[in-house]
Amino acid sequence: MKAWIVEGKFGIASLKLAEREAPRPRAGEVLVRVRAASINYRDLMVIDGVYNPTQPLPFIPVSDGAGEVVAVGEGVARVRVGDRVAGAFIQGWPGGRGAPEVMLGSTLGSPRDGVLAEYALFDEGGAVVLPKHLSFEEASTLPIAGVTAWRALFVDAAVRAGDTVLVQGTGGVAVFAIQLARAAGARVIVTSSSDEKLARAREIGAHDTINYKATPAWDERALELTGGVGADVVVDVAGSTLPRSLNALRPGGQVSLIGLLAGATAQVDVVRMLQKKARIQGIYVGSREDFDDLNRALVQHRIRPVVDRAYSFEEAPAAIEALRGAAHFGKLVIRGA
Template sequence: MRIFVTRGSGGLDNLRLEEVPAPGPIGPGQIRVAMRAASLNYRDLLWMRGEFGPPGPDGLIPCSDGAGEVIETSPGTNRFKAGDRVALIFNPDWIGGPFPLTAGGMGRGSLMLPGTMQDEIVLHEGEAVHIPDHLSYAEAAAFPCAGVTAWNALTEARPLLPGMTVVTQGGGGVSLFALQFAKLFGARVIMTSSSPERCQRLKAMGADAVIDYRADPDWHLRVKELTGGVGADLTLDIGGAETVDRSLAATRVGGRLALIGLISGWPNAASALFASGVDITPIKVGSRDDYENINRAVAFHGLRPHISASFCFEELPDALTELKASRHLGKIVLTF
């Protein structure tokens, strides 16, 4: 079967397409999945660049998100049967309850777990969920990291109620999912983006207001204006080090700041965090139970993710180049 793998010092220059034997016989409780689609997240680039350490001797198979068809089950499995369409969960150790401190918390496509860029995967049946009937494999592959992250950012710490204001940044997968989910809850959504053209596209996708952060770098002041001087009830920080201070300033006293992304690096702790009166919630994607809750809502509303670009399996390097360029609005997917 085919795999993509990066070896040695890691990095995109060391990414190779290889032929390897398919996984061996499945064990108790396991299923074999023929992968049909995957999607990209910014964290995939960080792992491939070696920012969390170089690949081990077996290399790193990239990408955390994927969907496929069950083609074999072991005796005694009861969640799936051959022919079922499934998506893999991000953290195979987190079924429900509090976040577990295990290797699975780093997700697939990390030094701890091989990713989804391979033709077949053998896994425990508890590590997958059924795909809503109306979604294609490519659409389903968009949800495991970005979709679950966005849902938990909106709902994990406290309920998101109609009429509340949510702020999110850019046009990546988490932000677009947050827009879609927040509108389901009846919330107002303010987004930031990098050009008038992108701002118009985000408004056409349903954003109530969009701020061009290049033209208006103090965008947190504009959020305050749009909320009558109060600030947002919830702000999703995607950017990390270069955006967290403005995200904090855009949030009302008693509101919540969800820390999600590291696009510009790790944010530094600051006295402002403690003086702001804002609740800080780091988001660690979510559990299988969370994912299944999302799928019920997605199926009921017929919701589909925003797909920005689609590539074939062999075009992973081109897809990663597109991700690095930050031209996308929504998810970049690969079909197998």
């Protein structure tokens, strides 16, 4: 089979198109013909050797993909040949709290081989049947971006109709958060440095937008927009912006911390946090159960993921570099070989 592999050393220059033997499913495994893969910032960090510098080489990168089941191992009953599925990012987390050692050791795209190949192996419990109204390209965006947004809003937080949700940015998780929060009846405020992206955010459901380059004190502007009350939930994808996210919260609100696009450290005013009774909740994607719940919501509200651009399989390095450039709105996708 054709596969993109990182070999020799980390870095995008070490991403090579190679021929590998197609895997065979063992007991409890599912073999999937990958029809589309979507890329996340984590994939870029893994390829660069930043996310998991102990990752053995060579390996197949990229965690999120969708396709059809072409073979199943002994004992598999949840899915069958011909089913359209995606792989849950954390293969070993079917539901509940999850065991950290199992969760960290069963993620696709590192340490397990990813989906940037003609075929990929999933655990039976890590294969999720897709909503019928979605294409493979759209469905490939769900495992990290969609599930993370779902958990940030409705599992580790409890967004309800009438709540205010502030979403940072217009990348994959952020766009899903806009769509899902709006569908739940929440008021959505979005921040970005691009007026063009903010206009697109309004088209998919944002009520209010803030250009943080024109308004660096975007947290104060968010307070103004909410009559001084603040947001019920802030979806923070930047990390280092945590102090402003906390300031933009209402008393008793929650920051769902999901990323580190602007840095991995932040100083927090503990007194201010105590006064606000604020909660900071780290989000590490979600379980297969969360994925199933997300899919039901997508079907109910007929939500379609936003794909900014789909690249051919041979253009995979260009797609990954485009992610680094951060000019996209929504998700970047790579078609299957």
